[in-house]
Each structure stands twice: as structure tokens, then as C-alpha cells.
Amino acid sequence: MTTRTGRRGEARERVVQAAVRLIARHGVEGTSLQMIADELGVTKAAVYHQFQTKEDIVVAVVRPIFGELLDAVDAAERRPTRAAQVDAGIRGLIDVLLRHREIAAAFAGDPVIFNVVRADAELNGLVERMGLLLAGPDPDPATRIAVSLVGSGVAAGAADPALTDLDDDTLREGLLVCARRALGLPDNG
Amino acid sequence: MTTRTGRRGEARERVVQAAVRLIARHGVEGTSLQMIADELGVTKAAVYHQFQTKEDIVVAVVRPIFGELLDAVDAAERRPTRAAQVDAGIRGLIDVLLRHREIAAAFAGDPVIFNVVRADAELNGLVERMGLLLAGPDPDPATRIAVSLVGSGVAAGAADPALTDLDDDTLREGLLVCARRALGLPDNG
DNA sequence: GTCTATATAGGGATAGAC
DNA sequence: GTCTATCCCTATATAGAC
Numbered sequence: 001m002t003t004r005t006g007r008r009g010e011a012r013e014r015v016v017q018a019a020v021r022l023i024a025r026h027g028v029e030g031t032s033l034q035m036i037a038d039e040l041g042v043t044k045a046a047v048y049h050q051f052q053t054k055e056d057i058v059v060a061v062v063r064p065i066f067g068e069l070l071d072a073v074d075a076a077e078r079r080p081t082r083a084a085q086v087d088a089g090i091r092g093l094i095d096v097l098l099r100h101r102e103i104a105a106a107f108a109g110d111p112v113i114f115n116v117v118r119a120d121a122e123l124n125g126l127v128e129r130m131g132l133l134l135a136g137p138d139p140d141p142a143t144r145i146a147v148s149l150v151g152s153g154v155a156a157g158a159a160d161p162a163l164t165d166l167d168d169d170t171l172r173e174g175l176l177v178c179a180r181r182a183l184g185l186p187d188n189g
Numbered sequence: 190m191t192t193r194t195g196r197r198g199e200a201r202e203r204v205v206q207a208a209v210r211l212i213a214r215h216g217v218e219g220t221s222l223q224m225i226a227d228e229l230g231v232t233k234a235a236v237y238h239q240f241q242t243k244e245d246i247v248v249a250v251v252r253p254i255f256g257e258l259l260d261a262v263d264a265a266e267r268r269p270t271r272a273a274q275v276d277a278g279i280r281g282l283i284d285v286l287l288r289h290r291e292i293a294a295a296f297a298g299d300p301v302i303f304n305v306v307r308a309d310a311e312l313n314g315l316v317e318r319m320g321l322l323l324a325g326p327d328p329d330p331a332t333r334i335a336v337s338l339v340g341s342g343v344a345a346g347a348a349d350p351a352l353t354d355l356d357d358d359t360l361r362e363g364l365l366v367c368a369r370r371a372l373g374l375p376d377n378g
Numbered sequence: 379g380t381c382t383a384t385a386t387a388g389g390g391a392t393a394g395a396c
Numbered sequence: 397g398t399c400t401a402t403c404c405c406t407a408t409a410t411a412g413a414c
Contacts, residue, residue: 011379027300029218032407046380048409108345109298111216141355145363148349153342153371156297160337166330174334182342182371200397221389233390235398243390 012050014040016060024102024159028058028112058116061103066123068096073129082136086185089133093151094175097158098168105159108152134183150179201239203229205249213291213348217247217301247305250292255312257285262318271325275374278322282340283364286347287357294348297341323372332372339368 018039022031033054037044051057072092079085097104106113117123135147154175157163163171180187207228211220222243226233240246261281268274286293295302306312324336343364346352352360369376 025300027216027218029216030300033409034406042379043381044408045382045410049379052409054408105298108341109294111214111219141359142363142366144352145346145355145360146367148352149342149346149364149367149371150338152297152345152349153338156341156345157334157338160341163333163337166334170330171334174331175338177331178335178338178371181373182338182367184370222391223388231397232399234392234400237391238397241391 011046012060015047015050015057019057019061020100020103023058023061023106023110027106027110055116058112059120062107062113062116062123065096065100065103065107066117066126068099069093069130070126072096073126073133076133077129083185085133086183089130090150090179090183091176093130094154094158094172094179097155098172098175101158101168101171103159104155108155108159146183150182153182154179200235201249204236204239204246208246208250209289209292212247212250212295212299216295216299244305247301251296251302251305251312254285254289254292254296255306255315257288258282258319259315261285262315262322265322266318272374274322275372278319279339279368279372280365282319283343283347283361283368286344287361287364290347290357290360292348293344297344297348335372339371342371343368 015036018036019031022035022039026035033044033047036057037047040047047057051060069092072095073089076085076088076092079088097107117127130151131147134150135143139147157175157178158171166174177187204225207225208220211224211228215224222233222236225246226236229236236246240249258281261284262278265274265277265281268277286296306316319340320336323339324332328336346364346367347360355363366376
């Protein structure tokens with residue numbers, strides 16, 4: 001099952017990383033197994049040795065990032081006050097997306113990823129927890145709109161090709177200020 | 190070229206409308222000519238009678254919406270003060286996206302549409318004019334980030350399936366307030 | 379872990395009849 | 397304006413050798 005030249009799961013991880021790069025540029029539907037194989041310099045069959053289906057690759061791309069988001073949501077929910085929870089939630093979301101700047105846009109807009117998330121109760125539940133964290137229970141329309149705009153806007157901003165010249169810290173600070181304003185929060189935490 | 194049963198371009202328009210619905214849900218790459226044909230109850234060949242290539246269909250979907258955006262940018266640039274220009278720009282952008290709520294998300298995130306726009310000097314120039322309108326010349330990083338977040342966030346918000354229960358006016362008001370805040374503008378125009 | 383080879387389906391696109 | 401039929405290519409996926 002494994003070779004002695006590599007640690008367990010190394011080839012698998014290479015597939016995931018290649019998939020991330022390609023999906024970021026072409027979207028899930030625009031990324032073929034052939035493209036992934038070419039990126040790695042192997043054949044499609046080698047990719048299929050690691051994953052049974054293309055969807056499995058998408059899941060392998062999405063899951064770990066949602067894992068990081070889960071940690072962020074867990075930590076945010078443990079904060080004592082609502083204000084601190086919102087603050088930690090928005091910071092956590094931005095941090096996760098910045099650690100995955102390349103692929104962040106696909107999380108906001110790719111229809112396949114959208115469906116993968118929606119079809120998975122665990123992933124879907126996490127999205128709802130994040131929404132509840134930022135919007136609170138029974139939010140009014142204005143709040144719902146703000147959360148929607150900020151969520152998508154932060155993801156798209158983190159991945160925006162026009163902002164690749166900005167380093168992570170500059171981008172984090174800018175997104176944070178902008179998101180807090182959009183949500184109608186005071187300018188500091 | 191035309192039949193006596195329909196006005197000129199009627200079938201062509203039906204193809205565009207079907208494409209809009211499908212692209213909104215599945216993205217450009219996730220939408221096949223077969224799907225468009227099935228949606229209309231015709232064959233692929235009938236669709237090809239109206240458009241030579243799939244990309245032509247995408248262009249026909251994108252162009253008229255950019256036409257509306259062009260009008261909005263033109264009008265905004267004629268305003269006397271910078272503040273009025275920004276205000277008209279953001280209002281115009283939101284209005285155009287709300288008139289096309291279904292497909293709005295694809296304009297923010299679909300890789301194929303992104304490339305179609307980037308490859309067309311006219312469309313690309315319009316995007317740059319809108320950016321200049323909102324950010325001004327030589328914007329600092331914070332402003333560039335805010336414009337990026339607002340642009341994508343407004344498009345995604347207008348199309349968000351979670352907000353389909355809100356009518357256009359509620360959504361317009363919410364997006365406007367939120368966008369103005371994110372850009373650091375005073376709460377009214 | 380990777381290869382060649384292949385099965386099967388669907389994609390975009392064209393030719394020519396009605 | 398639409399149809400049938402077809403071409404060619406690429407897609408996902410599998411089988412079995414090395």
C-alpha cells in the first residue's frame with residue numbers, strides 16, 4: 001500500500017495540494033483529473049490510486065479547512081460575552097481564509113463546493129453555527145444581509161488576484177476593519 | 190433565418206434566459222449545452238443554430254448586464270462631487286446586481302466569466318472604471334481591500350439563496366447601508 | 379505507488395434534411 | 397427554427413501488470 005520512499009499519505013497530500021491550486025484557478029468543474037495528474041507529472045490512474053472519485057478529492061480539499069473553521073467557532077463560542085464572541089468569530093473566519101488565500105474564493109462561490117457542504121450535515125451545521133455566532137438568534141433582515149455580505153466579501157477579498165501584492169497582515173487588518181464596519185460594530189474590539 | 194411564428198431573436202433570447210438560470214445554479218463549466226437544450230425542450234443543434242459556440246452564449250449572458258453597469262458608471266462619473274460619484278457608483282452597482290439577482294453570484298466568482306471579462310478590453314475597462322470610481326486614484330491598501338470586499342460581497346449577497354425571502358427593496362437598502370459602512374462612508378448620502 | 383490500456387459516458391461541435 | 401445523425405475529443409472510472 002505504501003512505498004518506502006515516502007511517508008504514509010504523502011502522495012495523497014500532493015494530490016490535494018495540486019487540486020487546491022487548480023480549483024482555485026479553474027473551479028471544481030473546470031479542474032479535471034488529467035489536469036491534477038499533469039500538475040504532479042503522473043497519470044490519472046496514479047491519482048485514482050489515492051482517491052476513488054473526484055468528489056473524494058474535493059472533500060479532502062474542503063474538510064481540513066472546515067476543521068480549522070470548527071476550531072475557530074468552538075473557541076469563539078466559549079467567549080463570555082456576545083461582543084467577544086462576534087469579535088472572535090470574525091477574526092477566526094478571516095484567519096482561516098487567509099491561511100488558505102488561494103482557495104478561499106471557491107468557498108464563497110463554487111457551486112460544487114456549495115453542494116458538497118450542503119450535502120454534509122456536519123459541514124452544513126458548522127456554517128449555521130458561524131451564521132448564528134455572527135448574526136445572533138432571530139436576526140433582522142439588515143443583520144442577515146450584513147452577515148451574508150461580510151462572509152462572501154471576506155472570502156473573495158482574501159482570494160482577490162488584485163490584492164496578491166498585499167501581505168497577510170495588511171490584508172487581515174483591512175478585512176477586519178472592513179468587516180466590523182459592515183456589521184455595524186465599533187471600530188475596535 | 191427566422192420563422193413567422195416568433196419575433197426576430199426570440200429563440201435566441203430563450204437560450205440566454207435558460208443559460209442564466211442554469212449558470213446561476215451550476216456555474217458555466219457545470220452547465221452543458223445539453224442542459225440548456227433540455228431546459229428549452231429542444232436539441233443541442235437547435236441551440237447551435239442560435240450561437241456558434243458555448244462561449245458566445247456566455248458572452249450573450251454577460252454583455253447586457255455589463256451594458257447596464259456601463260450606464261450606471263457613466264451616470265455616476267457625471268456627478269459633480271467625489272462623494273456623489275461614490276454614492277451613485279455603489280447605488281448603481283447594487284441596482285444592476287439586484288435586477289439580476291439569480292446570476293449575480295457568478296459575476297463575483299465564476300472562473301469562466303472572470304476570464305471572459307478579462308479577455309475583453311471593453312468589459313475589463315469597465316471593471317477598472319468602477320474600481321476607480323469607488324476607490325479613487327492611488328488608493329491605499331485599506332481602501333483597495335474595502336472595495337474588493339464590497340464588490341464581491343454585494344454580488345454574493347444579492348444572489349444568496351439564504352436571502353431569497355427578502356424583497357428587492359429590503360435587500361437594496363440592506364446592501365447599501367452595509368456597503369457604505371464597509372467603505373467608511375457616513376450613514377446617509 | 380505508478381503504469382498501460384480500456385470501458386463508458388458525455389462534452390462541444392458540424393452536416394444536411396425538413 | 398428545429399430535427400436526426402454523427403464526429404471527435406475529453407471526462408470519469410476500472411482492470412491488471414510492474
